[in-house]
Amino acid sequence: MTSMTTDIDTCAVPRRPAASTRRTMKAAVFVAPGRIELQERAVPEIGFNDALVRVTTTTICGTDVHILKGEYPVAPGRIIGHEPVGVIEALGIAVSGYRVGQRVIAGAITPCGQCHSCLDGHPAQCGGHAIGGWKFGNTIDGCQAEFVRVPNAMANLAPIPDGLTDEQVLMCPDILSTGFGGAESGNIRIGDTVAVFAQGPIGLCATAGAKLRGATLVIRVDAVPTRLAQARQLGADVVVDFRAEDPVARILDLTGGRGVDVAIEALGTQATFESCLRVLRPGGTLSSLGVYSGKLELPLGPFAAGLGDHHLVTTLCPGGKERMRRLMNIVGSGRVDLKPLVTHRFTLDQIEQAYELFASQRDGVLKVAITP
Numbered sequence: 001m002t003s004m005t006t007d008i009d010t011c012a013v014p015r016r017p018a019a020s021t022r023r024t025m026k027a028a029v030f031v032a033p034g035r036i037e038l039q040e041r042a043v044p045e046i047g048f049n050d051a052l053v054r055v056t057t058t059t060i061c062g063t064d065v066h067i068l069k070g071e072y073p074v075a076p077g078r079i080i081g082h083e084p085v086g087v088i089e090a091l092g093i094a095v096s097g098y099r100v101g102q103r104v105i106a107g108a109i110t111p112c113g114q115c116h117s118c119l120d121g122h123p124a125q126c127g128g129h130a131i132g133g134w135k136f137g138n139t140i141d142g143c144q145a146e147f148v149r150v151p152n153a154m155a156n157l158a159p160i161p162d163g164l165t166d167e168q169v170l171m172c173p174d175i176l177s178t179g180f181g182g183a184e185s186g187n188i189r190i191g192d193t194v195a196v197f198a199q200g201p202i203g204l205c206a207t208a209g210a211k212l213r214g215a216t217l218v219i220r221v222d223a224v225p226t227r228l229a230q231a232r233q234l235g236a237d238v239v240v241d242f243r244a245e246d247p248v249a250r251i252l253d254l255t256g257g258r259g260v261d262v263a264i265e266a267l268g269t270q271a272t273f274e275s276c277l278r279v280l281r282p283g284g285t286l287s288s289l290g291v292y293s294g295k296l297e298l299p300l301g302p303f304a305a306g307l308g309d310h311h312l313v314t315t316l317c318p319g320g321k322e323r324m325r326r327l328m329n330i331v332g333s334g335r336v337d338l339k340p341l342v343t344h345r346f347t348l349d350q351i352e353q354a355y356e357l358f359a360s361q362r363d364g365v366l367k368v369a370i371t372p
């Protein structure tokens with residue numbers, strides 16, 4: 001976990017109340033590259049500031065597939081998953097303002113709310129080191145399990161408004177927060193022209209976010225027909241199939257050669273990053289959401305040799321309860337409908353099957369709902 005963690009956070013205390021008599025639970029565990037398997041594990045103990053949440057719905061993220069493939073290292077034995085929807089099972093003795101039985105979500109990123117990064121406006125970098133706010137399924141056990149320990153519960157538990165189903169809020173912990181984050185970090189203004197490269201679930205949410213922030217022309221690039229259709233539903237004005245045409249030439253054409261005001265990268269490859277730069281006007285913003293591996297190179301022509309007044313900004317999924325509250329408000333308002341993103345459903349017992357489907361991107365899969 002983070003350097004800001006104190007002994008008090010991790011020391012086990014009696015739960016209040018001891019609602020659960022269960023001692024073990026099923027959980028999806030990273031064993032080794034290529035192997036995530038369902039195991040019987042101890043139900044987590046909680047500390048003074050923690051909550052125990054009984055997971056009612058969760059999902060698999062593209063990042064989990066990176067973990068499965070060994071491309072993002074986590075410790076063998078780690079319970080995976082960072083998108084919890086559930087019910088409070090028990091609260092640490094220092095936690096107030098919540099009750100057992102309450103339906104809640106927690107963000108994929110669980111900032112402590114107290115360290116200098118959190119208080120300085122960068123809670124995703126909690127603890128003062130890069131990616132420090134991402135704890136679930138990374139540096140502490142995650143939520144592809146029957147129960148999950150939520151650290152710093154008062155900073156992270158967000159009650160689900162009445163009337164919203166698990167599936168309606170399932171995208172809030174990560175996908176919606178990250179996708180919207182790309183639009184927000186891009187500082188999209190009313191009347192902007194925006195290109196979004198890659199229309200996976202995060203790219204789709206970035207498109208919806210661009211529209212909500214007032215972009216008047218949103219151009220989405222992908223090659224998967226179901227995703228392009230979804231893109232239209234979520235607010236794309238023009239969809240470009242990069243297999244059928246050169247997306248850079250098409251976007252420059254659509255903008256009269258001017259280039260877009262904001263280009264959002266939602267995949268994490270050299271090609272998409274570079275394309276973003278090639279369609280960006282001087283002074284525009286490249287908002288990057290992708291997770292890159294290996295080396296990333298800046299082509300000097302489109303980068304204007306470093307003199308184009310370009311803004312390059314990266315975003316890790318914003319977390320914390322206030323962020324979650326706002327995102328659930330958006331869902332409740334009906335401004336975006338994310339239910340179509342859930343294309344497949346599995347029980348926790350079937351999670352290995354779910355990983356196989358999700359990792360192979362078969363059958364038009366966008367997101368899977370997993371119910372313990």
Ligand SMILES: [Zn+2]
Nearest residue numbers: 061062063174
């Ligand atoms: Zn994720």
Ligand SMILES: [Zn+2]
Nearest residue numbers: 112115118126
């Ligand atoms: Zn912090």
